[in-house]
Amino acid sequence: xxxxxxxxxxxxxxxxxxxxxxxxxxxxxxxxxxxxxxxxxxxxxxxxxxxxxxxxxxxxxxxxxxxxxxxxxxxxxxxxxxxxxxxxxxxxxxxxxxxxxxxxxxxxxxxxxxxxxxxxxxxxxxxxxxxxxxxxxxxxxxxxxxxxxxxxxxxxxxxxxxxxxxxxxxxxxxxxxxxxxxxxxxxxxxxxxxxxxxxxxxxxxxxxxxxxxxxxxxxxxxxxx
Amino acid sequence: xxxxxxxxxxxxxxxxxxxxxxxxxxxxxxxxxxxxxxxxxxxxxxxxxxxxxxxxxxxxxxxxxxxxxxxxxxxxxxxxxxxxxxxxxxxxxxxxxxxxxxxxxxxxxxxxxxxxxxxxxxxxxxxxxxxxxxxxxxxxxxxxxxxxxxxxxxxxxxxxxxxxxxxxxxxxxxxxxxxxxxxxxxxxxxxxxxxxxxxxxxxxxxxxxxxxxxxxxxxxxxxxxxxxxxxxxxxxxxxxxxxxxxxxxxxxxxxxxxxxxxxxxxxxxxxxxxxxxxxxxxxxxxxxxxxxxxxxxxxxxxxxxx
Numbered sequence: 006x007x008x009x010x011x012x013x014x015x016x017x018x019x020x021x022x023x024x025x026x027x028x029x030x031x032x033x034x035x036x037x038x039x040x041x042x043x044x045x046x047x048x049x050x051x052x053x054x055x056x057x058x059x060x061x062x063x064x065x066x067x068x069x070x071x072x073x074x075x076x077x078x079x080x081x082x083x084x085x086x087x088x089x090x091x092x093x094x095x096x097x098x099x100x101x102x103x104x105x106x107x108x109x110x111x112x113x114x115x116x117x118x119x120x121x122x123x124x125x126x127x128x129x130x131x132x133x134x135x136x137x138x139x140x141x142x143x144x145x146x147x148x149x150x151x152x153x154x155x156x157x158x159x160x161x162x163x164x165x166x167x168x169x170x171x172x173x174x175x176x177x178x179x180x181x182x183x184x185x186x187x188x189x190x191x192x193x194x195x196x197x198x199x200x201x202x203x204x205x206x207x208x209x210x211x212x213x214x215x216x217x218x219x220x221x222x223x224x225x226x227x228x229x230x
Numbered sequence: 231x232x233x234x235x236x237x238x239x240x241x242x243x244x245x246x247x248x249x250x251x252x253x254x255x256x257x258x259x260x261x262x263x264x265x266x267x268x269x270x271x272x273x274x275x276x277x278x279x280x281x282x283x284x285x286x287x288x289x290x291x292x293x294x295x296x297x298x299x300x301x302x303x304x305x306x307x308x309x310x311x312x313x314x315x316x317x318x319x320x321x322x323x324x325x326x327x328x329x330x331x332x333x334x335x336x337x338x339x340x341x342x343x344x345x346x347x348x349x350x351x352x353x354x355x356x357x358x359x360x361x362x363x364x365x366x367x368x369x370x371x372x373x374x375x376x377x378x379x380x381x382x383x384x385x386x387x388x389x390x391x392x393x394x395x396x397x398x399x400x401x402x403x404x405x406x407x408x409x410x411x412x413x414x415x416x417x418x419x420x421x422x423x424x425x426x427x428x429x430x431x432x433x434x435x436x437x438x439x440x441x442x443x444x445x446x447x448x449x450x451x452x453x454x455x456x457x458x459x460x461x462x463x464x465x466x467x468x469x470x471x472x473x474x475x476x477x478x479x480x481x482x483x484x485x486x487x488x489x490x491x492x493x494x495x496x497x498x499x500x501x502x503x504x505x506x507x508x509x510x511x512x513x514x515x516x517x518x519x520x521x522x523x524x525x526x527x528x529x530x531x532x533x534x535x536x
Contacts, residue, residue, distance in 0.1 A: 062439060082536070083443070090440070104248075105243060109241070113440060114440050117437070117442050
């Protein structure tokens with residue numbers, strides 16, 4: 006499912022023409038399809054950069070990256086959108102579209118995938134009900150609390166039943182009960198075959214849900230356990 | 231609730247209704263369409279004048295025959311009938327007619343006053359020749375002079391050439407103005423699209439990250455730009471129509487019989503068919519320019535995303 010082979014990443018060039026420092030160096034690991042991994046490490050270790058590589062927001066500047074059998078480092082640009090539609094992402098900052106309602110935000114991936122309107126209504130409504138937002142279906146993000154926005158972001162990430170689910174601090178704005186429900190959802194999706202990668206600082210959450218982890222430090226993978 | 235159940239027709243996931251203003255862009259495109267209509271009218275008018283001159287003065291000759299009643303050099307008959315016979319027998323000549331005395335007097339009145347016919351000056355006969363084909367005026371002059379020595383053939387060629395060159399220059403200027411208007415319109419739409427891209431960058435990145443193709447995003451922008459450009463083009467065409475009709479009325483004395491514009495048929499005849507076709511073509515052309523410019527601008531911009 007995911008294969009990193011001596012992957013390096015640096016951002017840039019900046020407007021002044023300078024190439025940024027390498028944020029990931031010689032990262033090598035593989036995650037078979039249908040597995041769960043925690044992605045751990047202190048702030049600035051490179052967790053978000055690694056997730057950005059996995060959800061195809063950037064391409065590696067060095068090494069080889071394979072996702073779902075596609076060599077990303079050499080894939081044609083026009084081949085990537087179809088791959089992105091098979092990846093669900095829960096962002097730390099939610100990344101909801103502010104002018105759309107909760108319903109339209111969650112329905113967006115289905116619409117981009119070409120799902121007929123008549124078929125997506127029930128799925129979107131059910132998903133919003135599951136995350137406890139059945140009464141906020143018409144609310145825009147600005148009218149929702151941080152926790153509610155995060156639940157909309159989660160609903161949007163899983164609505165297409167993606168092959169790969171990536172989450173960056175998904176429980177940061179949730180109370181314990183909501184975090185527990187979210188982990189149940191991730192585990193359920195994982196049980197159904199979705200590969201799940203969750204980046205977090207929440208040690209208690211990791212201890213409650215023991216699973217293999219990728220540990221990063223200063224842009225290097227220091228542990229694959 | 232009902233609004234979400236069925237996807238709204240104009241579902242605006244990128245928020246383009248705010249990003250691509252429905253006021254400034256149509257206004258600017260309307261101004262360009264108005265200028266394009268004027269340039270088209272200039273083009274059509276110059277072409278019409280050129281054709282009118284070519285078909286009118288260009289297809290006529292004047293032959294002056296001095297001492298028209300004297301004996302001709304060929305068979306001793308009077309020179310004027312002999313010249314007319316020669317002219318009517320020449321291939322490419324449709325008709326040859328000697329001007330009557332009162333017509334000659336009318337021609338000379340500006341120089342000799344109302345009593346021109348009483349002035350005892352030997353006047354040449356003037357033959358108006360209408361051509362139906364190509365005639366070499368030099369060769370014709372030589373042959374006429376052989377029958378009636380001293381006769382002159384005037385073909386207006388120099389003036390027709392100069393007027394045609396002027397008309398062609400006017401046409402070229404109108405064409406250049408049209409090209410510039412199209413280029414400015416495309417630039418205005420490109421600038422508006424780029425402003426929209428900057429304003430909606432975050433939304434575009436989110437939709438791109440969710441798997442939208444370049445074609446999908448460019449299509450959203452192009453649909454909006456096409457609509458706004460078409461509205462602008464329609465506004466410009468509607469504004470231009472009365473101005474063109476007023477100009478056509480001013481140009482009537484140069485283009486033939488006056489037309490009555492109070493009736494539908496008269497209104498339709500007041501402008502050349504080319505212009506009547508061009509006016510509804512303006513919103514269509516504006517829409518095509520809007521579509522192509524937005525598609526090109528957005529697709530080029532999207533290349534910076536992975």
